Amino acid sequence: MPDTLTPVLTANWGDDRAWTLASYAARGGYQALDKAFAMDPDAIIAAVKDSGLRGRGGAGFPTGMKWGFIPQDNPKPKYLVVNADESEPGTCKDIPLMMASPHTLVEGVIISSYAIRANKAFIYIRGEVLHVIRRVQNAVREAYEAGHLGTNIHGSGYDLDVVVHAGAGAYICGEETALLEGLEGRRGQPRLRPPFPAVAGLYASPTVINNVESIASVPSIIGNGAGWFASMGTEKSKGFGIFSLSGHVKKPGQYEAPLGITLRTLIDLAGGMREGHELKFWTPGGSSTPILTAEHLDVPLDFEGVGAAGSMLGTRALQIFDDTTCVVRAVLRWTEFYKHESCGKCTPCREGTWWLVQVLSALEKGKGSEADLDLLLDQCDNILGRSFCALADGAVSPISSSIQHFRDEYVAHLTHGGCPFDHTASTLFATEGASA
Structure with missing residues (x-):
């Protein structure tokens, strides 16, 4: 496997006004769309399956397989929803992609919608990133004006409308069913499944929900072939x-x-x-x-x-x-985020994240005893896997793993009555009884 960079989605980010249709077209933009229109929709789904593309939003579910779940005998409309509600602490790939090259996403939306036979697509963007929303809206407008969206696109007989939707700024709406609730105008809270979105998603109709990067990868797969994409990556994680x-x-x-x-x-x-x-x-x-x-x-x-x-x-x-970072404080800050962003629907998550913050906060101040570490792990065990969505699971992951790898650092907080980390020397105090 090559270990060098392979710029594909990022290849044009340094171009002059890369976000414009003219710049995107100069690099061959929307040529993959014509190639897709020459294919049967099922052939596009097969190509995406053969490429080995797995969801780039975190779960890693095979994208083509997800598309194949859409029941085409269902008389209701089919919808494509792009999850652009990037909110995970540390995650910052979809927003720069939409800022630098929104037409890559728009072309991917058209091809993907054509493949699943949807005539309406939604791009759900986190509400705080107004500059990104405006840029994607402008790209959609340019695509309409150029005939890449609307009725009888490129003379293919295929119609598609795209709506750019601004979310209300809730982390929970990164979860696909909570995102659907937000799109429908309700409070963002996860739905109990089944039914799954492929059967009863947006407006109780068959719906595909994919991450920005997943959809943006589709034009290159159609343009260069499934084998080209599958030649990169590893045996089970392609591309x-x-x-x-x-x-x-x-x-x-x-x-x-x-x-x-x-x-x-x-x-x-x-x-x-x-x-x-x-x-x-x-x-x-x-x-x-x-x-x-x-x-x-x-x-x-x-x-x-x-x-x-x-x-x-x-x-x-x-x-x-x-080595300048206190792992206990870092984990506390993350846990405070999850406590704040819990939608409150599930008791283990709503109450559990609150209690996790209380125990962690005390430990960070050096209060309590080593038995509180076992209490913390027991709390994590009682939260894990007991909520509608994965927010609770995500909240306990850094806690349990940090205790696994850095239990001594937690104990050091208790021994020294507070954080024993010398931020000036960037080392743990070696002397007994030193304070933060």
């Missing part, structure tokens, strides 16, 4: 992806590479760690994935490799923390 490096590296940013690349290689590409410091811990897929440590630097960043290491690839949000 390329955008890896978002943030934190204590010299050159944080977006690095598009084949799945299976290692963090060691990505850190080298990012110029290494901050001068004079070493890697302490990192997240492979945002704060809702179990943290890993320096011993996992050579784990292949694909769905299987990261899973075998005890975490999840998720959204490839690689938050890098060096």
Whole structure:
């Protein structure tokens, strides 16, 4: 497997006014659309299946298989919904993609909608990123004016309308059924499944919900062929992806590479760690994935490799923390976020995240005893898997994994009556009784 960068989605980000239709068309934009219109919709679904594209929103479910679940004998309208409610702490790939090249997404929306025989598509964008909403709206307007959207697109006889919808700023709406609730004008809360969205989704009609990066990858698959996409990545995790490096590296940013690349290689590409410091811990897929440590630097960043290491690839949000970071405080901050963003529908999540913050906050201040660590793990066990959606599972992941890897640091807080971390010297105090 090659370990170098493979710019595809990011190839035009440095172009002059890359977000405009003229710039996108100059690179061959919308040519894949004509190729798609020459194909039967089922052939497009088959091509996406053959490519091995798996959902880039975190779950990694095969995209073509999801499309194939749509019951075409259902007389109700079919819908495509693009999940652009990027809210996971550390995740920052979809927003720059939509800012730099929104037409890549729009072309992907048209091809994907044609494949599932949908005549209406929605792009659901997080409400706080108004600049992104305006840019995507402008790209949709340009596409209508150029005849890429509307009626009888490119003379194909196919009609499609696209709506750009601004969410109300709730993290929970990144969960696909809560997103549908928001689209329908209700409070964003997850639905009990079944029925699944493929059968009864938006407006109780068959619906495909995919992440921005998943849909944006479709034009390159149709344009270059399923075999081209499948030639990159690993045996079970095909293709390329955008890896978002943030934190204590010299050159944080977006690095598009084949799945299976290692963090060691990505850190080298990012110029290494901050001068004079070493890697302490990192997240492979945002704060809702179990943290890993320096011993996992050579784990292949694909769905299987990261899973075998005890975490999840998720959204490839690689938050890098060096030896100046207090892991207890970092985990507390993440847990406070999940407590705040819990929609409150499920008791284990609503009440559990509140109690997790109480215990963690006390531990961070050096209050309590080592038995509270076991209490914390017991709370996590009683929350995990007991809610409608994965928010609760994500909330406990950094806690349980941090205790697994850094139990001594939790104990040190209790021993010293507070955080024993010397932020000036970037080391733990060696002397007994030192205070924060």
